[in-house]
Amino acid sequence: MTMAEGPAGAHTNYTLVIGDKNFSSWSLRPWLALKHCGIKFAEDRVRLRQPDSKAEILRNSSSGKVPVLKADVGLIWDSLAILEYLAERHPDHLLWPQTEEARAAARSISAEMHAGFVTLRNDMPMDLLGLLPSPSIGTTLESDIRRIVAIWRGSRERYGKGGPFLFGAFTNADAMYAPMATRFRTYGVDLGRFCDDGTAAAYAETILTLPAMAEWTEGARAEIWERATA
Template sequence: MAGNGYRLVIGNKYTSSWSLRPWLALKQAGIPFTEVYINLRTPEKKEQILAHSPAGKVPVLWANDLMIWDSLAILEYLAERHPDKGFWPADADARAVARAASAEMHSGFQPLREHCPMKFIATDPKDEHAEPVQDNIRRIVTLWKDCRARFGADGPFLFSQFSIADAMYAPVASRLRTYVADLGAYGDDGTATAYIEALFALPAMSEWGEGAKRELEFR
């Protein structure tokens, strides 16, 4: 077990968007943890998840004998436990906007989630999307552009340096890369496209992608 007692229970890397968020944040922060993988495609998945969490969902973070079972709650816990890791921006205004953006992701964008499930390494661009999905994409592009314009001058991420907000939007970046052929049709001036490229240039994202490839090989 990792020295700090962290065990992160996750699902499939090809599809489990919520699992990616705390996993990526831990990797980016350089915090050691033990990965507990549950194949969500097996008939035994329910029993396996319940062995780790009575909530019956992944991800779950165990910090020694403490269980945290929601992605954003996990990230907030890590930010409190490791204030030196920069999980949130240091500037108060940037931090407030980062929290708002993360909360919007946590509770919103249902049409995009429903119609464009994460397929992490797939390329499946659609000529048309339902209007609610288009609205979601336009909002995401606008949000990313605003964060980058206001707070992104010193690095490639939403608030310059990698933060919880980037962990929250990494699966969204994956969805847009998979399903949207031209973000310019949704108001992108190149900012959103460059941001997606910056996320996928992270070694941790490459590592997650290799795991997704292995899952497809053994289906």
């Protein structure tokens, strides 16, 4: 088990229980925040879409879902709850923006991602390594895409002057929206159709080229090989 530094020099044992890296968008979110910030943790993966997947997950959390963060305080399940805990436990990493206005905006768009975009999730499920044809973009799916692009563009314009992320520096909001950047790539969505000034495409590229994203992607490739040779 690896150790994570707390704000007062204390050590915290972290284990993050995740699903397959090719499929589990919710697992990616806290994993990306931990990796990008350099917070040490142990990783425990549950293979999804297997006969015993549910039972394996239930052994880690009664929620029956991944991810789950095992910490000294107990279990924290749900991606956004984990991100909130990390921001509280590691304030030096500034996982929420520093100003009150920006912090409120970051929390709002993170909660919107957490609760919304059902059509996009269903029509464009995460398949990190796939290059798949775009589904028919009907009114509801287009509305989801346009809203995400508007969030990216608005956040970058209002708060992102100090860096390439939604609020300049990397925050939990970037972790929450990272899986959407992978979905747009997987399904060949032309972001220029929805944001003609290039802001959305540039932001997606920022996320997709993060070193932590490259590490997650290599992990997904290893898992595919593992499945193929099992």
